[in-house]
Amino acid sequence: MCRILFFLSFVFFSSVLFSQEKSCCQTNVSFAGLSEDKAFRDAHQLPKDFVLQNAKGKMIKFKTEDGKEANAYFIESPEASKKFILVFHEWWGLNDNIKGESDELQDKLGNVNILALDLYDGVVATKREDAAKLMQSNDKNRSMEIIKGAIKFAGKDAEIGTIGWCFGGGWSLQASILAGKQGKACVIYYGIIENTPETFKDLHAPVLGIFAEKDGWITPDVYKNLEKNLKAAGKKVIIRSFNADHAFANPSNTNFDEKATKEAKELTLRFFKENLMN
Template identity: 80%
Template sequence: MYRIVIFLSFILLSSFNFSQEKSCCNVSVSFASFGEDKSFREVHQLPKDFVLKDAKGRMIKFSTADGKEANAYYIQSPKPSKKFIFVFHEWWGLNDNIKREADELQKELGNVNIMALDLYDGQVATKREDAAKLMQANNKTRSMEIIRGAIEFAGKDAEIGTIGWCFGGGWSLLASISAGKKGKACVVYYGIIENTPETFKDLNAPVLGIFAEKDGWITPEVYGNLEKNLKAAGKKVTIKSFIAEHAFANPSNSNFDEKATKEAKELTLKFFKENLMK
């Protein structure tokens, strides 16, 4: 499976003729290629109808350097705080499930600003085929502009943590790399980017990677290679794998593993408290 991912990545990179200077954006292409895999689409169950009630946050817009505006679900810290967590959605888009995750983070961590970034510019899928199309059509340059705009919004003295699931897991890594010295904690749930040790030269944040041993795409070999390259780059990384399937932490998924999800969330909160909230 790892060889297939690399082969697909090579084809896609060649087709799009990305320049070397944009290598930080290329890394999500191989993940997007999973959208062509019927079995990958089918492992993602249709999201259960869920409407977030008593939301803690609100939708905001902020400027991006490409002259546009970006969207985010924003929960402001109850007390003035320079600490931020950027939340990255799954392939479905910024739906109420992700907003609920953002609300829970703010509730558990306290004085921190939460921004759930919308990398699809307002589009949200409710069908697998539409989610696959959105993921494959995701504009990497635009997404990086959204991330940079969020970093600018947070301010020059901000301390930034990131978290994402599946498609968003790779973007969590990219955002922490882009944050540079402002990056304090990066959490990745069963997501990946193409990487070598050089990929992480600007990464300041320690990384917590949460993966599933039964994942047919982000396999132990794939996330083992991620761990190896992070360590080779001299970065702090903790990998926790569960005997579970891809997307095990999504309560809308038939592969939802309540016990593993509870443990993963406890690890996530502990990680943020130790690295961002101290």
């Protein structure tokens, strides 16, 4: 009898510890891991055929320290400006939708240079399975070199903002960390990186995080943990969540929420104007 009670007690406490550990682990999410989740893949609708008309920018190449070249969609400021915004694509790659978002940013903000980076080195996906493979196989070291090259392209006196969606949201945050004191504003749309307070020791830019309360992956627990760690590191952070689903700001997604997207864009523009453009 005593052995049975001991065994049942062991099972009970083990299950409690496991559930606590699982809950803790869920506050850190890896996009490479999410690419293996069929539900996550299926949540991303195939992008609509969209061809950018009257593009404001052009594709350029710049050198990276690993001896290669990187691609970017570059919109030069109408007037000479040291203000730059680095734009980071979703898991699809640098497609016309992201170029269109870049055009809109430049149109609304005025004298700022926009550099939409290609972290897939010229590859763009149109199928979920291909996008998942690209995101999973993304070489973090190569992406870091591309970002460093972009910061060097902007120049040592540049003031840098960053923005990205989903996969690109995490890279927006990483880029602002890499930008150090040059970083002035970081915007994340339902993106994340694995983080602790120590992660943000080199971050100087304030952060605006835009999230979806119905998101089954970047859940409220995940982005609240991000907020907690940013504040613990002494960083400025604004978190705004919407009653919407993952990828709600992508017009090619069935989860597209026009009202939430409009409000999120207004927040984004105000944030950039207050922290980068002033």
